[in-house]
Amino acid sequence: MFLSDTQVRELTKRQRPAAQARVLVHLGIPFLRRPDGTLVVLAIHVQPKATTSLNYGCENDQTFIAAPHAPQARGVLLCRQES
Numbered sequence: 001m002f003l004s005d006t007q008v009r010e011l012t013k014r015q016r017p018a019a020q021a022r023v024l025v026h027l028g029i030p031f032l033r034r035p036d037g038t039l040v041v042l043a044i045h046v047q048p049k050a051t052t053s054l055n056y057g058c059e060n061d062q063t064f065i066a067a068p069h070a071p072q073a074r075g076v077l078l079c080r081q082e083s
Contacts, residue, residue, distance in 0.1 A: 003041040011046065 009015060012023035017037045024031050024041065032040040 001043050003043055003046065005038060008039055008041055011041070 003011065008020055011029075012020040014020045014023055017033070017039050020039055021031065021033070024039070029041060029045050034040060
């Protein structure tokens, strides 16, 4: 679905839509602009999409997570506890 206005503010650390748009462009996150000037960001563009069982420095009970839809996270290794 969509990020809420609060989530967009938290993601960008900016209050005004124009400043939020600049941050989103810098991060490579696509968005649309509503007629009132607020931004629409699809949640899929900021949520991790794929996981893999590869173990890149993670503990034995953790899994490496890739976040291909978050350009700012590319190259960052994230470990997640197995459930």
